[in-house]
Amino acid sequence: METHQTIKKNIAILGAGFAGVKCALDLEKLAKKDKDLSSQFNIFLIDKKNYHLYTPALYEVATTAKADASGPVLKRIVTTPIEEIIKNRNIKFLQAEVENLNFEKRSISFKDGEALDFEYLVLALGAEPAFFGIAGLKENSLTPKSLEDGIKIRNRVRERFLEKKESDSILKVIVGGSGPNGVEFASELVGYIKELNKIHNKKIKAEIKLIDGAPHILPGFEHNVVKKASKRLEKLGVKTLGGFVISKVDEKNAYLKQLPPSNAPQENFTPEEKTENYDVLIWSGGVQASNILDSVNVQKEKRGRAEVNHFLKCTSPDKHLDISEKIFAVGDNSCFYDPLSQKPVPGTAKIAIEQAEIAAINIYNAIKLKPKVLYTVRPLPFSIPIGGKYAITKWGPFLFAGFFGWVLKQLVELYYLYSITDRASVVFGWWRGIKIFSKND
Template identity: 40%
Template sequence: MKNIVILGGGFGGVQAALTLEKKLKKLRVKNDYEIILVDKEPHHTFTPLLYEAATTSKNLADYVELKSLVSFPFAELFKDKNIRVVNDVILHIDTAEGLVHLKQSKIRFEYLVVALGAETNYFNMFGLEENALPLKTFMDAIRLRDAIWRRAEEGAERLRVVIGGGGSTGVELASEIKEWTRELQEEVNKSCNIDVMIIEGSKNILPGFDGRVVRKVEKRLKKIGVAIVRDEKVDKVTQKDIILESAEKIAYDILVWAGGVKAVPLTEKMPLKKEKRGRIEIMGGLECIPESPDLKIYGKIYAVGDAACIINPKTNLPVPQVARAAITQGKIAAKNIIEDIKKQNFLSKKIKQYVYKPMNYPYIVPVGGKYAVAKIGLIVISGLLAWIFKGVVELNYFLSIMNPFKALKIWLHGLRVFIQNDRLG
């Protein structure tokens, strides 16, 4: 039995597993290969909804209900599919011998898909990691929600929440926290006011986004009362203050860090060609290459999603780390593995090479309540229509990873909860 091992159950990893399973079962050598997905968690997290989970009233949805809306067990996603899930911690990847060393076992691979994502980058700033809350997992969202709720319960009349980083995560979270103020006043503490501030190191929030989108988002943030500090970088953080490089001091009660990500240590240590931030450099076919010609690599190794870096030949810049890119890359890596299996087993005379072609993916930025800004091709839309489009995109993703009945059930349940959470205006 030859193993096709996928490391990581995020957007790219799940799509690679599902695509492989669908295509492998059509080959007569299907029983000679096993698809194994390795992840330390037993579930796939839909990260675009974490900001919603972090700002949903405890009276509206408890921990279990919220988790069912953003985290989906692999056992359910892969039910009746020939995909084995291993819940374990990855210790080391031996690319020369073709072995993945886990905490409790080890797995040999013939094909390896590295889809380990990225982790929060604190840039070695003094006091930042110790004092800031990240927003990468469901538990991060719950910890943030509980921190705000607890302060309100304790009778705080003014709660200062600072978001480090004005990318999409920072903007989505800042605006939703500000809109949440009214619910907290009604349910917990009538006198509690939340001041929300975004600190962005670039000259504008949403660096790299279309200027029309940025202007609409900034207008919306101003309307709902979110303060923005531009062109300022954090120098260090204490338990009560953020000190900027300009020496300005900003007091805070809760600090959330959404200022960047970096490669996970596992991928940084792999002897593969990497870019300066530690992500694995790949070509169009998504196959990895050794960092030096004399290094031996066992089998074939592919990288997708945030673990990978691919340069867009049109812009000469790395492809943005977005879910849609990871999903497409996962499918392409899977297709190229299937083609190589056909080649190795003499199943086809014509072997295809699938190539990842970067594109300008549509994107949506929710900005508090039932309001969002979306860019679709050359068109920019905003307001309720963009918010509705966001819901359609979410449903489309659920349909791609689970059966239609389950997808619609989860989506409608989430819509019921979050539509109460998102005020109109």
């Protein structure tokens, strides 16, 4: 790896997900207009992968039956090469895995290669699955996080399907966690298994169960959304089991334990226990911040995310370490408490993009000694696809469920993709994705 010894100072952006890419592009635009900035600073975008992954389409990767959707084809649809994103832009891309951060020395070390010094740092390393110490869960489950994970789920379901010899046997899939990810995976698997039956001329039945400790699916979502989504899942044949947590997992079984209802007296409660056997176990029950943050002395919350203030700057419990002006955290790496609810804002692509815009302006303003701008939480539109060409989409005050909700989801996807990559090829990739992924529907 080349050495990065320069007289210019470095602004290092760690992670080329939604937050990192947006932050790098916005900073570069500001630097283009300000020759002082571009002559004094390099903008480094750093990621272990050489592509940006479009996570909202990952469930489609995991559930596409068509033979023409090979690994490389799927990769082309849901990823954009970083090289393409930064083409003709004054951003240096470093493909390297961050291993350690040293705030005192302002230095980043990597798994391979030379360390890189920084003057400003943006933490945008995203999140990782959280297993909450549940015995056997990590070893036996598949987690939908990366492109490889999506392809692994697709292959595992297909393998277990093909292992079923009797035409009326049952393929059992458990999805742990009934947030939007769990709901979209469980519902889309219905179409995938149907398609596998057609292709292989079999009649394997699918038993897909969504399990959550919360009493109902989509915890935290408004009642109307939960009701519509539950009805849709029921129609698709997906079973839901609320109020149970997975307490242990082995190669074939998930052991469940009932949680006491929140309004019931806890002392008289005897939890029911169940054993559910499975062919495939998908875990989407929670995430935590990238473990790189474990080693650094910034204020963190219980899931390891860096707590940030209104300017999206990290704070340090160590009063002697002056990091307040130079280190920002955005997207899933950060924890910003919504002043209205006092709860952390959720990890979504939209929030990652909005926070990245503010971090870029605040780095620029810090360099120019201008006042910083505040990050404010804007109302959150969302779209939850629930099998085939059906989605529940909230747009402003309106809620659309069904085909129109699905159309809006596609438009929202195009908007996200274009807002960070801003290249015509993105539109072709988006269209190719719709054509391939809707073949299951």
